[in-house]
Amino acid sequence: MAASTSTDTNVEVLRRMMLIRAFDSLLPDLYTRGLIRGSSHAAIGQEAVAVGACAALAADDYITSTHRGHGHTIAKGGDVNRMMAELMGREDGYCRGKGGSMHIADFSIGMLGANGIVGGGFGIAAGAALSARLRKSGQVALCFFGDGAINQSSFHGVANLAGIWKLPLILLCEDNRFAMSGRAEQMIAGGDPVKRAQAYGFPGVSVDGMDVLAVRAAVAEARVRALAGDGPTLVVAACYRFQGHFSGDTQSYRSKEEMAPWLERDPIPAFRSRLLAEGGLTEAEADALEEEVATSIAEALEFAQASPWPEAAEAWEDVDG
Amino acid sequence: MAEMTYSEALNLALREEMRRDPAVFVMGEDVAVWGDRGGVFGVTRGLAGEFGLDRVRDTPINEEAIVGVAVGAALTGMRPVVEIMYSDFLTLTMEPLVNQAAKLRYMFGGQARVPLVVRTNLGASGGKAAQHSQSLESWMMHVPGLQVAMPSTPADARALLKTAIRDDNPVVFFEHKLLYFQRGEVPGPEEWLEFGRAAVRRKGRHATVVAAQAMLGMVLVVASRLASAGPGRSRCRRATWPSTTSTRPWRGFAAPTFRFPTARRWRRWWRLVRPPSSRDFGRFWRGPGGARQGSASRGSRALVAPSAWPVTAVDHLR
Structure with a gap:
């Protein structure tokens, strides 16, 4: 089990997990009300991986995210107002409405972007790690990716390069068991993705992705290795996607019986109970935290709806060639 | 320099x-x-x-x-x-x-x-x-x-x-x-080129040929031949910076046109576009001073010019 950390940080860890849950829980309603279009993917059930990993990073460390990326941005300290505005395509969105759900980025907090391409973050994260090495900046880069992405050729290319160059890179596999409908055991040769690290000569670590402190401890250790010049670490966090791939997913590929034991291990009530039991939090404080989170999301919705649409002429901005 | x-x-x-x-x-x-x-x-x-x-x-x-x-x-x-x-x-x-x-x-x-x-x-x-x-x-x-x-x-x-x-x-x-x-x-150390502009390599009045890289040399050979054949001087541009969304058009760009040639024109056209002789190659690969361009030992095979001539451009020039 993870080393204990300060209570303040643990409360913040819980708050961020709650914020992710509240943000992503709103998505179906936003679709129904016609407030957002396009694709968006909820990370409900996977909050402990995003928050645990980012809690182990420094403020100026880099992360790259995936198509299921709202949680990563919130975990790194992103602003839910600008995220919500981006989902709605508004001017005050992180990308002035041009990116939407799958391309939220905040370079000011080292969040180098969610990505619509499965495995699209490998090169970017490794490049950021190389850049940190060349600039001697003392930063590390962490790449979030799913169990589906580990089969992309970009994983091989980057794992090999990061391995030989010993880049300060953390490869964090969110093994949520599904690549859309493709099951990890069906799609990954050799079974457990963590075994792949051995081939590249760096450690592979399996961690319980439903335990936020366990994730934080594993990533903290990987970060120490990275900064010591010992190269990358593959951390595979076993978790579960509680909802469909996207809002309209009928989920014909899995049964309620299969989901039940995972739903029982929901990382947010588990961590809340743990903090209550350890005395780091009272019931009243926990309820207040939930209220605070609900207020933040309501305000984000208001902020986004009040934000203007981008000017039509902006469609031609920021592209050359 | x-x-x-x-x-x-x-x-x-x-x-x-x-x-x-x-x-x-x-x-x-x-x-x-x-x-x-x-x-x-x-x-x-x-x-x-x-x-x-x-x-x-x-x-x-x-x-x-x-x-x-x-x-x-x-x-x-x-x-x-x-x-x-x-x-x-x-x-x-x-x-x-x-x-x-x-x-x-x-x-x-x-x-x-x-x-x-x-x-x-x-x-x-x-x-x-x-x-x-x-x-x-x-x-x-x-x-x-x-x-x-x-x-x-x-x-x-x-x-x-x-x-x-x-x-x-x-x-x-x-x-x-x-x-x-x-x-x-x-030229000197601070020389750089703005993107999106073409360079005029040879000035003329009757037609414009746009060419880049190895084809530029070919076009210049043909343009010289045309000039001596008498249909008028030609203008050659080297396009350094093509762009799909640029709002800056290539100044002087003209779309090629084509007419079915008469037999007389065919003969004249063939004289202009016939495959290059060894003399043409010499002219292409030597500088104005006649110096051999490139070293024969390390690059001579790479200096063989492509056989295709810019027929469309020549049609246009005619």
């Missing part, structure tokens, strides 16, 4: 930019230690000696990773110049190049810049078949967010590469295999 080859001019541009800006670094397959100290075509020769193996990095053979990693480095304060050994291998870089490099600045609403140069070469040269001979510049031109540069002379090679490196957006920089050992005058 110094005389050097196209390859040496590119090497000089890299050196000058790496000396000027510590963020510039070079990465690719066999760029550091291959052959005579770097680069299959010698463009990165000696750079590792001057700048060290941190800034001149040999990579494994994985073009997708080379460009992918370069995109990440470019997003976070570096100015990578990567080499893709042959432009045919650009096909392996499509994901990071087209989905990431070209689009991130736009999709992130302008909060990111991708100052990335992907150097590669195009053109057929000496029996390497269809996986080492493609010219994919028009493909790249159709990707919004990618800029395409194609230098035709040693002077342009140096100047355009410097411009590409200083640009904050991704540039696919096409060198030409048949030009690497061509010699030419290269």
Whole structure:
């Protein structure tokens, strides 16, 4: 089990997990009300991986995210107002409405972007790690990716390069068991993705992705290795996607019986109970935290709806060639 | 002003930019230690000696990773110049190049810049078949967010590469295999070329021919022949910077027109476009002073000109 950390940080860890849950829980309603279009993917059930990993990073460390990326941005300290505005395509969105759900980025907090391409973050994260090495900046880069992405050729290319160059890179596999409908055991040769690290000569670590402190401890250790010049670490966090791939997913590929034991291990009530039991939090404080989170999301919705649409002429901005 | 080859001019541009800006670094397959100290075509020769193996990095053979990693480095304060050994291998870089490099600045609403140069070469040269001979510049031109540069002379090679490196957006920089050992005058150190402008190589009144790289030399030979044949003087432009979304039109551009020729015109046309004689080759590959361009020992096979003549352009000229 993870080393204990300060209570303040643990409360913040819980708050961020709650914020992710509240943000992503709103998505179906936003679709129904016609407030957002396009694709968006909820990370409900996977909050402990995003928050645990980012809690182990420094403020100026880099992360790259995936198509299921709202949680990563919130975990790194992103602003839910600008995220919500981006989902709605508004001017005050992180990308002035041009990116939407799958391309939220905040370079000011080292969040180098969610990505619509499965495995699209490998090169970017490794490049950021190389850049940190060349600039001697003392930063590390962490790449979030799913169990589906580990089969992309970009994983091989980057794992090999990061391995030989010993880049300060953390490869964090969110093994949520599904690549859309493709099951990890069906799609990954050799079974457990963590075994792949051995081939590249760096450690592979399996961690319980439903335990936020366990994730934080594993990533903290990987970060120490990275900064010591010992190269990358593959951390595979076993978790579960509680909802469909996207809002309209009928989920014909899995049964309620299969989901039940995972739903029982929901990382947010588990961590809340743990903090209550350890005395780091009272019931009243926990309820207040939930209220605070609900207020933040309501305000984000208001902020986004009040934000203007981008000017039509902006469609031609920021592209050359 | 110094005389050097196209390859040496590119090497000089890299050196000058790496000396000027510590963020510039070079990465690719066999760029550091291959052959005579770097680069299959010698463009990165000696750079590792001057700048060290941190800034001149040999990579494994994985073009997708080379460009992918370069995109990440470019997003976070570096100015990578990567080499893709042959432009045919650009096909392996499509994901990071087209989905990431070209689009991130736009999709992130302008909060990111991708100052990335992907150097590669195009053109057929000496029996390497269809996986080492493609010219994919028009493909790249159709990707919004990618800029395409194609230098035709040693002077342009140096100047355009410097411009590409200083640009904050991704540039696919096409060198030409048949030009690497061509010699030419290269002006002083601060020379650079603005993107998006054409250079007039030969002035005329009746027609405009747009050509780039090896075809420029061909066009100039034909234009000289036309001038002496008497249909009037011709104007030759070298397009250095084609662009799909640029709002700056190529000044003086004229669309080719075609008429079915009469028998008399056919004969006249054939005299103009007949395959080149050895005398023509001599004229093409020798400078104004008559000096042999390139060294026979290391580049003579690469100097064989393509057999296709720009018939459309000549039709137009007639």
